[in-house]
Amino acid sequence: MAWQEERIDQNVYSQGDPDKWVYSTCNICSIGCGCYVAVKDDQIVGIKGNGAHPTNRGRLGPKGENQWQANQAPDRLTSPMIRNASGQLEKASWEEAMALIAEKARESLDRLGPNSISFYSTGQGFLEDYYTTAKIGRAGLQTHLLDANTRLCTATTEFCLLQSFGADGTPASFDDVDKTDVLMLFGHNPAETGTVFFERIMDRKQRTGKPYLIVVDPRETMTAREADLHIPLKPGANLPLMNGIVNAVLQNGELDREFIENHTVGFEKMKESVDGWTLEQTAELTGVPLDKLRQLTDVLGSTSSLVTTTLQGAYQSGNATTSCVAINNLHLIRGLIGKPGSGPLHMAGQPSSSANRTAGGVGTYPAHRNPTNPVHLKEMAELWNVEEERLPAGPEKSIEDIISLIEKGKVGLFWNIGTNPMVSLPNRKRARKALESVFVIVQDPFLTETSAVADVILPAALWGEKEGTMENADRTINVLRKAIEPPEGVKSDFEILLDFAERMKFTDKDGQPLIQYSTPEACFEEFKRVSKGRPCDMTGITYDRLENENGLRWPVPDEKSEGTPRLYSDFKFHTKPDDAQTFSKDQLTGRALTKEEYTEIGANGRAILQPTRYIPPYEQPNDEYPTWLTTGRLVWHWHTRTKTARSPILHMAAQHGYVEINEQDAEEMGIVEGEVVRITSPRGEIEVPARVGTAVQPGLVFVPFHFGNWDKKEAANELTVDHVDPLSKQPLFKQAACRVEKIRTNHQVAAGDSLESIAANYGITADELRAANHIETPYEIQMGTALEVPVSIINTPIQPYLPYRNNM
Amino acid sequence: MSNQVDNLFRDSESANAQAIELIGTYDHPLLVLLKQTLTDQQSALRTLVSETEGQDHPPIASFKNACTHVYHANEVSMPFYESWERAVTWMPDPSQAIQEKLGPLMKSMHGNLQEAAQLLESAYGYMAVKYVIPSFYLPAVQEGGA
The missing domain is CATH 2.40.40.20 (Barwin-like endoglucanases)
Known part of the structure; x- marks a missing residue:
């Protein structure tokens, strides 16, 4: 177990003790902290950490501790709403809302065809919701437009893993972070985005001095302030940095040649792609001083154990996937993967975004099946007992593709579940215009900014009011028990989806209902059958085991398995063509390769070293x-x-x-x-x-x-x-x-004015007025001087959150 | 292969070649990616045309790889083109000069490939082309299911 001591963080607001504590998992970030939900008088009144859960040993982050307050918010939606003829949202019954949705879905299918309906879900739901979305979407509606806001936070995780290892599933786990000598946090700021994980790192570091902490980030974040080596590179320079590092390692001969020879393909092409990336050139493009680069490459070239984490600084930057692939390349050429304390640990943003990828709610088919491989779709057709023809094939579509299809009039219904794209999508004016042109369902516990474009709103249950499982960033499946019933008038995402499937009369090829389970647990049991033999095999998992053993990392192929803390310890990768989750993509353009091309790569169980060609950022500062x-x-x-x-x-x-x-x-x-x-x-x-x-x-x-x-x-x-x-x-x-x-107004100094009097007149201080005008002494203003006055000054203190400093 | 399909692929190849030439040495990053994709598509189109040329109804297996290659390349080229179009609207770039000519070429290529997909589906059946041509080019999926 990682932590030396447990610390039970608790936040309860209740008169008297809670009536019960219900087993759960934090629903905020991707770390997956075990917790208990406090219930009193059928209300959620608090939370405490689970001291026995290895991920957090009772600790919770500030958001985790306070998440339950949303359940009690007075503005919870408790009734569906439908936009009326005059454009106003008005309350409606579930019957009215769901009937309208079914009618619009049929209308869209008739008018535009199956690929005209889009689900856009979340990374905060449950695996059972995602799997149900996948089944309804693929086998029911026959749509290929399944995406989620996970596209905004973790899609790069998936695709860098597919490119290098053939399947999703991050190789290293938090256990490896506890063992490694060197930890490189690449575009990852866990002091703010995964606080308990960062505490875990710092807990060990303060006790043992390890790991040596490298932080790659253009900003001096709270995480960077704790680093042994901070690399403050220029924006958009991730790949130049990685190419420089990989080239230096190659030039210095710090390679595991036996590993490269026996367990990888593509070495020469990869080598060629970084040829010429000298540290001098890297310094120029990254803005990182040469001595720092040398220090960095010395550490990375000599360490015998290395974990590299990545997050949004890598995923949301230019050359995102290629930068993460370059990190995989570094691990592969140094043989630092599949061994204790070593491997890439590509993170996720949200609490269950990984589950959405695993369950097939986004991108590929359930349990890491390739949407372009007939072998995999045949399997899915058999597992779902539907005709193979029903299942759409081809490369996945993303939310930006969907926005583009909406603009072209090819989408008739957009179903938004548990996310708020009108705040989270880039260039939101364009996104709003697109969504205003299509029938939009918003399924959420609250009225959000996205309600502005909704035609129907469905009030959904929150964490604590439903049961299911989530997958965290290191492949751990955790269960969340239902603590209380949702407020009257509110349904869970799972119930809503089942209602829709029933109304649409989706059937299998024997005429039986397509969805035959009625509880999340029964759904999970079905998913287990779907996962059997796949990389994410969950055959050995049950809800009870998840609770009794505080989570299990897939694969868990049978009931005796205790899960898999580290993938690829046998150095066998999922790159055989009929095992792989995709036939991979061209590393530069993203063009999906054909089966023949993938077969020609000849990986067949070996990892793929991909070439990493740099393309400058698409938008750069100008005059x-x-x-x-x-x-x-x-x-x-x-x-x-x-x-x-x-x-x-x-x-x-x-x-x-x-x-x-x-x-x-x-x-x-x-x-x-x-x-x-x-x-x-x-x-x-x-x-x-x-x-x-x-x-x-x-x-x-x-x-x-x-x-x-x-x-x-x-x-x-x-x-x-x-x-x-x-x-x-x-x-x-x-x-x-x-x-x-x-944003300034002008003030002409009049007789009798002083800096103090002018400042007071505008509600600012004299110091602020002085600074705004580059005035160093009070004697610099005279009658007639033109001063610029800031129109508004708003103090914005942000309290730091530094629990890891407590032991220092 | 029917003359009609042959001609559509040939027209695509011609438009593709013109687009590559038009982009020339412009170095906007999105155009660099578009050009790379078009070059890739061009090479696959040449193979596809040579594999199907003059044959009445060749087995789909004989041109499947090149055909998929073409459609997958086209599927990524359009978003690159549309992104570049937005990019040069936001920030002036010398490459904006080719927008008027490049747009019709891209649309023509996409339209030809869409039409060819429909003809191929009619000729070979939905299941034969399902894993060869991505779903968004296939009318059976777009207009009422398989």
């Missing part, structure tokens, strides 16, 4: 938009704050959007702390207060993406670019161009 824009997360909020804004503590900790500006840039522009500035990109503008400091490098600004109220001008995704990575089709939120402008 009109001279500054890099990047977006990201805060420790206090989750996604679009649908849940976290309903917790008073979390809301108070970070109430509104802002822009982080380097102090040097702020000084040059005369921007003062808290001054509301305008950020404009080629797609839109926002007006938010400035936080001045050194977290971002000069020439770069950072805007948190959590905020997106239509009434305020603070949504980061008004600005972001909607280009995607060619392989994973993940949007490139991390790099866009923008300009920062002051």
